[in-house]
Amino acid sequence: MTSTLAILLVCQLAGELVARLLRAPVPGPVLGMLLLFVVLSARPRTSAAVENGAQALLRHLSLLFVPAGVGLMRYGPRLRAEWLAISLAVVASTVLTLAVSAIVFEAVARAQARR
Amino acid sequence: MSSVARIWVYLSATPLLWLTATLVAFQAGAWIFARAHHHPLANPVPIAVAVLIALLSATGTPYETYFDGAQFVHFLLGPATVALAVPLYQHRAEVKRALLPMAAALVAGAIVSIVSAVVIAKACGASPETLASLAPKSVTTPIAMGISEQIGGLPSLTAAFVIATGIIGAVLATPLLNLLGLRDWRGRGFGAGMAAHGLGTARAFQVHPLAGTFAGVALALNGLLTAILVPLLAGWLRGAY
Numbered sequence: 310m311t312s313t314l315a316i317l318l319v320c321q322l323a324g325e326l327v328a329r330l331l332r333a334p335v336p337g338p339v340l341g342m343l344l345l346f347v348v349l350s351a352r353p354r355t356s357a358a359v360e361n362g363a364q365a366l367l368r369h370l371s372l373l374f375v376p377a378g379v380g381l382m383r384y385g386p387r388l389r390a391e392w393l394a395i396s397l398a399v400v401a402s403t404v405l406t407l408a409v410s411a412i413v414f415e416a417v418a419r420a421q422a423r424r
Numbered sequence: 425m426s427s428v429a430r431i432w433v434y435l436s437a438t439p440l441l442w443l444t445a446t447l448v449a450f451q452a453g454a455w456i457f458a459r460a461h462h463h464p465l466a467n468p469v470p471i472a473v474a475v476l477i478a479l480l481s482a483t484g485t486p487y488e489t490y491f492d493g494a495q496f497v498h499f500l501l502g503p504a505t506v507a508l509a510v511p512l513y514q515h516r517a518e519v520k521r522a523l524l525p526m527a528a529a530l531v532a533g534a535i536v537s538i539v540s541a542v543v544i545a546k547a548c549g550a551s552p553e554t555l556a557s558l559a560p561k562s563v564t565t566p567i568a569m570g571i572s573e574q575i576g577g578l579p580s581l582t583a584a585f586v587i588a589t590g591i592i593g594a595v596l597a598t599p600l601l602n603l604l605g606l607r608d609w610r611g612r613g614f615g616a617g618m619a620a621h622g623l624g625t626a627r628a629f630q631v632h633p634l635a636g637t638f639a640g641v642a643l644a645l646n647g648l649l650t651a652i653l654v655p656l657l658a659g660w661l662r663g664a665y
Contacts, residue, residue, distance in 0.1 A: 317503040324506070335651065336566035338505035339644050345509035356513065363507035366500065367636070370626035371469050371594070372450045373501045376494035377565065377587050378473035379446075382480060383487050384584045387554070394548030398558055399585060402541035403593045403619050406562055407600055410533030410642070411615030415608045417525040 313362025316355070320345040442485075442493030449475040462630075464598040469623065470591050501622070505564075508625070508640035515637040522610055526641065529611070533618035533642075534649045537562040538657060557581040559654050561589045564621040567647040575658045586621065593620020594627035609634040617642030 324341030327333070333340065349356050381388075388395060452475065453468030460466035480490055491498070512519065519526075541558045550558070556577030560568040565586050572582035597616045606612055613635030616624035621643050629636030 313507075314503065317506045320506045320509075321502045335648060336505075336564070336570075338502040339564070339567075339647060341502075341506040342509045342512075342640075342644060345506050346512055349509060349513040350516075356510070359507070359510055360514075363510035366504050366507050367511070367626075367629055370504055370622065370629060371467075372447075372472075373497055373504055374469055374587065374590065374623055374626070375446055375450055375472045375476070376491060376498040377501075377583065378469060378591065379476045379480070379490060379494070380487060380580075381473065381584050381587060382477045384581060387581065388584075391550050391554055394545045394550035395554065395558070395585070395588075397548055398541050398545035398550065399561065399588050400592055400596075401544050402537060402558075403562070403589050404596060404600060405540045406533050406537040406619035407593060407597060407615045407624075408604060409536045409615075410529040410618040411601055411606050411608075411611045412604065413532045414522075414525045414529035414611030414614050415606055417528040418522060418608060418611060421524055 312358045440493035442490045446494045467595050511637040561585040563647045563650045571654045590620045590623030594623040610638045613638035614642045
């Protein structure tokens with residue numbers, strides 16, 4: 310478990326440094342993910358050290374969004390003033406994005422499989 | 425329960441009230457979710473968020489005080505994002521085979537997400553600041569906040585929209601995808617990650633490991649593409665508001 314956390318934090322730190330040095334529009338943890346993927350590909354043995362810990366962390370991924378979710382309470386006044394526009398836009402756009410992405414994915418995957 | 429306890433061990437050496445409250449509220453949400461036979465509408469995140477907001481309002485506690493304790497949970501989002509490399513590596517063969525469907529779904533989904541949010545909110549009379557803050561709502565919080573700032577939105581308002589989008593996407597994904605008759609775990613997960621970033625990814629992992637993997641890939645790719653697209657579309661978006 311500690312080896313997992315050490316590896317994850319080293320990758321995140323490296324990602325943060327690269328993002329800052331290159332002024333990349335990508336957050337450090339996303340670069341850290343790419344970095345860990347490269348490490349795993351280059352040295353498959355690392356996989357054993359991170360597998361269980363990473364899976365334990367990902368199993369509880371939704372818990373990690375709770376503090377940010379509670380942050381919604383700070384926007385009471387604006388959300389109340391523009392509630393209709395905001396809720397319609399968020400709900401409809403989320404539904405459309407989900408549907409379009411999944412439909413296009415499946416359509417292209419099928420077309421590819423047929424060939 | 426035991427792995428939540430394990431996460432708890434490294435969360436903090438000094439257990440604080442709101443850290444405890446966050447975990448207890450989430451456990452209560454998880455308990456209701458289990459009682460509801462894992463019905464997607466009983467997602468533990470909105471339950472925990474509602475309980476905590478009610479508790480904070482009732483006790484007159486400001487968000488900042490709450491976050492002093494809850495930040496230990498929040499901090500783990502970084503390492504968890506890095507950890508997405510593990511399922512990606514394990515399923516690399518499937519991901520490599522699906523490059524073409526992923527590219528098509530990525531471009532279509534990213535454009536639909538940005539344009540539909542701005543057009544609908546504009547039609548309903550939202551303010552310019554709200555429109556700019558809404559445009560990057562489907563990507564992971566740190567990317568969305570950066571984009572929002574760049575095009576004249578309010579980064580912290582964007583963070584609120586991102587979370588709301590994630591909760592709605594996580595709740596609606598399963599019923600919507602079932603309604604559409606889509607059965608491919610890869611495409612279902614990819615859609616959830618495109619529309620609802622990390623929360624969609626968390627939901628996808630609950631359903632199927634392959635769905636979770638593709639959701640993680642979508643989260644990363646959509647973050648990159650939206651960061652490029654929104655500033656490019658900003659001229660048009662500005663015309664829209």
